[in-house]
Amino acid sequence: MSEPALLATSGLTMRFGGVVAVDQVDFAVKAGELRCLIGPNGAGKSTFFKCLTGQLRPTAGSVVFADQELRGATTHEIVRKGIGIKTQVPNLFDGLPARENIALSALQNHSKKRSEEITDQMLELIAITALANRDVGHLAHGERQLVELAMVLAGQPRLVLLDEPAAGMTAEERGRLANVLRELAGDMSLIVVEHDMQFIRDIATEITVLHRGRVFLEGDVAEIMAHREVQEIYLGKEANGAA
Amino acid sequence: MLRAISKDWLGAGFVTVIGLAILFFVPVLFDLFEVLQMTKYVVLALFVLSLAYIWGFGGILSFGQAGFFGLGGYAFAVSSINMGQTTVPFLIAIAVAALFAAALGYFMFYGRLSDVYLGVVTLVVTLILWKLINHTAGPEYVIGTARLGGFNGIPSIPIMTLPWQPDQEMEPSHMFQYFMAILIGVYVLLHILIKSKFGRIAISIRENEVRTGLLGYDVRLYKLAIFTIGGAIGGAAGAMWATYQTFVDPNIFSLEWSALCLIWVMAGGVGTLFGPMVGVLALEYLSFQLGQTDFINNLIIMGVILIFLVLLLPKGLFPTFRDFVTKHWNRRHE
Numbered sequence: 001m002s003e004p005a006l007l008a009t010s011g012l013t014m015r016f017g018g019v020v021a022v023d024q025v026d027f028a029v030k031a032g033e034l035r036c037l038i039g040p041n042g043a044g045k046s047t048f049f050k051c052l053t054g055q056l057r058p059t060a061g062s063v064v065f066a067d068q069e070l071r072g073a074t075t076h077e078i079v080r081k082g083i084g085i086k087t088q089v090p091n092l093f094d095g096l097p098a099r100e101n102i103a104l105s106a107l108q109n110h111s112k113k114r115s116e117e118i119t120d121q122m123l124e125l126i127a128i129t130a131l132a133n134r135d136v137g138h139l140a141h142g143e144r145q146l147v148e149l150a151m152v153l154a155g156q157p158r159l160v161l162l163d164e165p166a167a168g169m170t171a172e173e174r175g176r177l178a179n180v181l182r183e184l185a186g187d188m189s190l191i192v193v194e195h196d197m198q199f200i201r202d203i204a205t206e207i208t209v210l211h212r213g214r215v216f217l218e219g220d221v222a223e224i225m226a227h228r229e230v231q232e233i234y235l236g237k238e239a240n241g242a243a
Numbered sequence: 244m245l246r247a248i249s250k251d252w253l254g255a256g257f258v259t260v261i262g263l264a265i266l267f268f269v270p271v272l273f274d275l276f277e278v279l280q281m282t283k284y285v286v287l288a289l290f291v292l293s294l295a296y297i298w299g300f301g302g303i304l305s306f307g308q309a310g311f312f313g314l315g316g317y318a319f320a321v322s323s324i325n326m327g328q329t330t331v332p333f334l335i336a337i338a339v340a341a342l343f344a345a346a347l348g349y350f351m352f353y354g355r356l357s358d359v360y361l362g363v364v365t366l367v368v369t370l371i372l373w374k375l376i377n378h379t380a381g382p383e384y385v386i387g388t389a390r391l392g393g394f395n396g397i398p399s400i401p402i403m404t405l406p407w408q409p410d411q412e413m414e415p416s417h418m419f420q421y422f423m424a425i426l427i428g429v430y431v432l433l434h435i436l437i438k439s440k441f442g443r444i445a446i447s448i449r450e451n452e453v454r455t456g457l458l459g460y461d462v463r464l465y466k467l468a469i470f471t472i473g474g475a476i477g478g479a480a481g482a483m484w485a486t487y488q489t490f491v492d493p494n495i496f497s498l499e500w501s502a503l504c505l506i507w508v509m510a511g512g513v514g515t516l517f518g519p520m521v522g523v524l525a526l527e528y529l530s531f532q533l534g535q536t537d538f539i540n541n542l543i544i545m546g547v548i549l550i551f552l553v554l555l556l557p558k559g560l561f562p563t564f565r566d567f568v569t570k571h572w573n574r575r576h577e
Contacts (some may be wrong), residue, residue: 053457079459091457093450104447107440108459155458 005064006031006189007052007083007159012061014044014051014213021047023213024061029159034185036200037193038224039210040233045193046088048210049161053085054078066158080108084157088164088193090144094137098128098147101136105154115154122150127176141168146177159189166199178202197225209233255434258517259427266423270416282419284527286487288520289426290480291507293473295519296433298508300442301469302449304358307365309500310372311340311474315481316491317376320397323486325387328409329401333482340478341471348470352463366501373496396492403486422483426520429476433516436472445469510552512559521561 005028014022022044029035037045050056052063054075063070070078079085093101102122106115123129128146131139136147145165152160162181166174174196181190181203194200200207200221207224209217211233217224224230270278290312297303318339322332347368351361380393389397403418405411413421436442447455448462456462485491494500511522529548533541556563 055453055457074461075456076459076461079457085457087457091451091454093447093454095450096447104443104455105458107443112440151458 003030005029006033006066007191008064009052010062010064012048012051012063013059014047014056015059020213022051022058025210025213025215027208027215029189029191031158031189032186034181034190034192034203034205036204036207037191037210038195038200038207039216042212043210044213045210046163047213049085049163049191049193052078052161053083079155079157082158083161084152084155084159085161086145086148086152086163086165088167090136090141090148092136092144092148092151095135097133098136098139098150099123099132101147102151102154105151106156108155118154118156122154125153126150126180142170142173145169146173149177149180153184157188159191160184162190162192162194164193164195166194166196174199175202201225252438254517255431259431262423262427262430266420266427269423270419275415278415278419280531282415282422282487284524285419285422285426286480286483287507287523287527289422289429289483290477291504291511291519291523292426292429292433292516293476293480294504295508295511295513295516296476297469297473299514299516299519300433300437300449301445301466301473302358302452303466303470303473304362305365305470305473305501306362306505307367307369307501308473308477308504309496309498310365310369311344311477312481312484312500312504313369313372313376313491313493313496314343315340315478316485316495317391317397317481318478319482319485320400320491321386321389321391323401324389324397324399327401329404329486330406330409333403333479336482336485337475337478340481341475344474344477345467345471348467348474352466352470355463366498369496369501370498373493373498376493376496392492394493396490397485398490400485400489400491402489403483418487422487425479425483429479430516430520437516441465441468506549508559510549510560512562515559515561518559518561522559525560 008028009025012022012025012027013020025048037048039045047056051058052070054070054073054077058071061071065078065081065083068081070081073081093104099119102119103115106118110118123132126146126149128143128150131143131147136144139147145168149162149165166177169177178199181192184190192203204221207219207221208215209224209230216233217227217230219227269281273281290308293311294305294308297305315336319329319332319336322335323329326332347365351364356364376391377394379391380395382390384391384393391397402412403421404413437446444455444460444465447460448465452462481495484495507522507526508519509522510526511520512518526545530541530545533544552560558566
């Protein structure tokens with residue numbers, strides 16, 4: 001008997017007027033799995049994440065997380081159930097130091113003292129202790145990405161959605177991020193949206209390809225990278241005879 | 244911003260000590276007319292705190308704070324006339340304004356109104372209240388023994404008595420001290436609230452509402468609580484205004500009061516509690532002095548001053564002064 005999915009969507013659809021951004025997506029992630037989600041711009045990846053986190057109300061379909069239906073739940077209810085998200089553009093409290101940003105996340109579930117301990121752990125885990133007392137509004141994009149990841153992890157989620165986490169990072173930061181994500185997988189589930197193929201090779205075993213709002217293909221890294229139609233999608237050509 | 248807040252316990256203590264000094268020495272050092280004038284400033288300072296808190300520390304810009312001011316005033320007037328005392332009516336006034344704020348806030352925040360529409364709704368609701376009360380002049384508009392009086396207002400509102408002693412009407416100097424004690428109490432309580440977990444989350448909502456929700460906080464509930472607290476403070480100020488004047492009329496709901504409240508906060512400094520109180524004092528005192536001259540319309544001068552304030556001191560009087568002092572202090576001690 002196969003391991004049950006931590007998160008499963010069924011027929012998930014999001015329409016904006018005549019535009020179908022997410023089109024009947026069936027998708028599942030197991031507990032502790034690290035899954036990469038790839039696709040060209042406009043494939044519906046960020047919209048899919050917004051549907052999962054309640055920022056958008058799906059037009060149709062269902063989202064089940066840990067055997068609980070999430071459709072209709074508000075963002076904060078979904079987050080409290082154990083889903084955290086690192087958004088495409090780092091979404092931080094710019095006027096506050098990195099430490100305060102992270103502590104605000106931990107404070108959701110813990111006392112002030114405990115949240116400060118968790119904050120210190122997260123600063124060490126992501127190796128950004130040097131940034132702790134700097135206002136995040138003054139940090140470089142890559143540093144902001146790391147602070148946001150630490151902030152999300154401080155909420156101790158069971159599933160983390162990461163939307164282009166490596167964008168704007170230096171090679172050293174990307175390497176550090178890849179190590180952290182590999183370490184986290186197993187303890188929690190991760191869904192990573194990314195365009196950087198080298199980064200995906202570094203972290204992923206399983207990949208899902210989204211194209212025009214639909215699941216185009218799923219498979220392991222080697223299989224996906226070698227797939228002719230996936231390459232054509234990324235090169236901007238039409239994927240004739242889509243699967 | 245939060246870091247600055249964590250350092251200003253000293254500032255709050257200083258403000259409290261100054262407040263206590265004013266409480267004790269003003270009735271001794273000033274004559275009756277000046278004490279009465281300063282009582283007015285104290286009431287308005289409490290009124291401005293209601294907006295200073297929700298705008299500066301919750302990011303909720305209400306264009307209708309006069310609505311709660313007016314509801315508090317009318318609730319106090321009606322209940323004190325009926326009950327023949329002021330202690331319970333004062334609490335009723337706070338409760339009525341808070342409940343109205345909670346009901347209005349529920350529809351606004353749970354209806355997912357954006358900031359612009361929130362401003363419009365608060366403004367329109369206040370104007371509706373103004374219109375409504377204006378049309379209650381007939382004898383049929385009576386609650387117990389209190390006639391609402393429409394545009395004529397409600398006269399002969401009881402003077403504030405000592406708590407639970409309905410026969411002990413306060414002397415003007417005692418009323419000043421009582422109101423000043425309430426103002427200091429509310430200031431200290433708001434400061435504690437801002438420093439609490441609730442306050443930190445309220446500030447995070449002001450800084451980034453989306454991210455606060457994505458951290459698992461119920462943004463709508465927090466905003467509702469902040470708005471209700473602001474309404475309660477506005478209601479308390481309205482009750483104090485009604486007993487101070489012994490009269491209340493529909494103009495308490497007017498756009499002028501809401502606009503003045505916004506101006507005081509802007510002039511004093513959004514994001515501080517002390518600044519808006521300074522704004523009230525400075526602008527009301529200026530307005531009073533200009534009102535005593537007859538060579539020029541004081542509204543024109545006030546308008547010019549406000550334009551200069553917004554253009555030259557966009558942060559407001561108090562934050563600009565604080566930054567100036569801090570900068571020079573740091574330079575001197577480098």
